[in-house]
Amino acid sequence: MAAIDSDDRNSDATIRKGFLIQPKPFYSAIRVEYTGKSRAISSERISLFAASQSSLGVDAKVLTLLKDEYLFRECDKEYWIPVQKQVAAFFPKELKPGYKITLYLMAVGGVRLNGKWNSVFLVNEFKKY
Structure with missing residues (x-):
């Protein structure tokens, strides 16, 4: 999964109050x-x-x-990803x-935390194997 780099420039995205909106x-x-493992979605x-x-x-x-x-774990990295309620059920x-x-x-966009951009995604569906 790619992260948003603080130096990225994307004319299609809107940066607003520490948010990058796609x-x-x-x-x-x-x-x-x-x-x-699950937790409540962060306030950010x-x-x-x-x-x-x-x-x-x-x-x-x-x-x-x-x-x-x-x-979720992808190789040696872990990611907290919001999941729609009806999917998580x-x-x-x-x-x-x-x-x-x-x-x-x-991709929803990103939030800037501690000077670093963090990508935010939303799960719409899943498939098990």
């Missing part, structure tokens, strides 16, 4: 390991989702689909820690 949908699929990421929703004129109801982010039924899955996600 206006055009960018979808991707990545193969990761499910760890089974919730703020990015709200700023993105507001800037792009997306229905505010989409924010109600967000609650938790899950820890299937995790305990279909997955166990250590399962290899494909995540279908979209």
Whole structure:
């Protein structure tokens, strides 16, 4: 997974209050390991989702689909990635820690924390193997 470099210049993205908002949908699929760990989405990421929703004129109801982010492992790196509630509802039924899955996600943008840009993605679907 690529991170947003603080030196990146993207004319399509909008930087606003420490947020980088991606206006055009960018979808991707990545193969990761499910760890089974989750936590509430951080306030910085919730703020990015709200700023993105507001800037792009997306229905505010989409924010109600967000609650938790899950820890996934890709090779030797770990990532906390927000997952839509309706997708996460299937995790305990279909997955166990250590399962290899494909995540279908979209780039939302990034948040600047401690002087460094952190990419933010949103999981829309998954496939187990």
